[in-house]
Amino acid sequence: MADDPNLPPDPLEPGTTRKGPDRKTAADLRSARWFGPADLRSFGHRSRAMQMGYSPEEWTGKPVIAIVNTWSDLNPCHVHFKQRVDDVKRGILMAGGFPVELPAISVSESYVKPTTMMYRNFLAMETEELLRSHPVDGAVLMGGCDKTTPGLLLGATSMNIPCIFLPAGPMLRGNWQGKVLGSGSDSWKYWDELRAGKITDQDWLGVEGGIARSYGTCMTMGTASTMTAIAEAVGMVLPGGSSIPAADAGHIRLASESGRRIVEMVWEDLTPQRIQSRASYENAIAVAMAMGCSTNAIIHLIAMARRAGQDIGLEDFERYSRRVPVIGNVRPSGNAYLMEDFFYAGGIRALMNEIREHLDLSCVTVTGKTVGENIEGARVYNSDVIRPTSNPIYGEGSLAVLKGNLAPDGCVIKPAAMDQKFLKHSGPAVVFDDYPSMKKAVEDEDYPFTPDTVMVLRNAGPQGGPGMPEWGMLPMPKKLLKMGLRDMLRMSDARMSGTSYGACVLHVAPESYIGGPLALLRNGDIVTLDVDARTINMEVSEEELARRRAEWKAPEPRYERGYGYMFSKHIQQANEGCDFDFLRTEFGAPVPEPAIY
Structure with a gap:
């Protein structure tokens, strides 16, 4: 069975990669099953690639890298992804890979109704099936707006080919009448002031126009920045990448570097399940608590961990809540600063270094190096933004x-x-x-x-x-x-x-x-x-x-057809991560690789 070309290579142990003579060869590439054989079916694959203007030299012997892009015209957090995807492609080409863009549902927090949470699992299923059904060897996952981070990672983890997450990055600080505004948090604050008669309708219009000044995700410690930080703490983002502002030139460089790194990850066969250990999820909980995380972190992190086969639950959050203080002075838990300040104060690497006693520093990451190696030498440049544990914002964890x-x-x-x-x-x-x-x-x-x-x-x-x-x-x-x-x-x-x-x-x-x-x-x-x-x-x-x-009498059903019906029948409760019951790791036999006939 191990020699069956329709099955993936034998798995390695978690935390290991293929080095030296153990590295993958061109014949080992998953995409080679589509493009390599000298038969009629592969002739069709090759001829259709040539139909799109590609030459055999562009894909032969090279990893095919999917770029799962959640850009849309109705997602302000991801507006820049239309350009960033080209930066990712540049990095992939530089490293000797063949990039292909696969668009996925955008799940815009600002516009999607009744709630984006309805569609997190939709994105997860789409991501898993996009990667399974296409001739790809690895993936760059482009997300950031609240549900896109867990959605993309849920699907990619279940598919388990090498992948790396590229966060959208937070937007710039808001501004109104010389006051710094934080998205969401100041919306609620000034809405109450308007209702209380403390500000005018004209003031409210000024807040409306000044609170979101660039592309990117919320610049408060909302769900978006919480989940990208968690993705980095788990090991799925390049070091420091989770908090780079979307409008900073460093974000362009991060996109290109992510493209370069994923090609190497394919040759190393560094898959999500070799990165995402129980200890890496415990690291993520510790980081979330220290950052003053969103309450949504609990639901998404439980779901993500269980997709990786790690039984993380509410008890783990409670355990870390009692021991890890909030040291990220970022609204709404903090009283002054925003994500731009956090990044320039040292960012996630500096925060992780401050709480290193609570982390398992041996966990492997997408760099192929450990957490300890990634945060070595990280410094705090503003100790009011990233506090020492001896002077926290709050003495216990965020939640x-x-x-x-x-x-x-x-x-x-x-x-x-x-x-x-x-x-x-x-x-x-x-x-x-x-x-x-x-x-x-x-x-x-x-x-x-x-x-x-x-x-x-x-x-x-x-x-x-x-x-x-x-x-x-x-x-x-x-x-x-x-x-x-x-x-x-x-x-x-x-x-x-x-x-x-x-x-x-x-x-x-x-x-x-x-x-x-x-x-x-x-x-x-x-x-x-x-x-x-x-x-x-x-x-x-x-x-x-x-x-x-x-x-007590049960209410009427919310849906009687379509995706909503499936959602209602299979969604789990909040303490279980709100995943679909049929997507649990232990549910049924593993999904086979597609046969190429």
């Missing part, structure tokens, strides 16, 4: 995992980005079954909200949303804003943007739509939160909950 009778499978809060008085709180619930009714109520100044109210939104989880939208930073009631308040305890089975902040309990699992305990909560029930104890409970007796459970 905390809570459990209790409202969330037996867990939920998440971001203590570093909330009013600390809500770390321990009890108050009466005001419950909403849908977003429109909640949105209407917060504008009604006669609605019975108080500073102690626990505002709850349900039916907003993976199935209920549908797609688990970023509704978790529920808007503050106008009544409370006018009282000068800017935070309150809020709770949902939704997610929230990584640029969001506040005392928001998220990802309640199991979700209410499928009958989780949140579905049983009623107006006036007392909800008690204790972040230090990691608990979240409703003060309702088991007998009463059993009675309510017997009365």
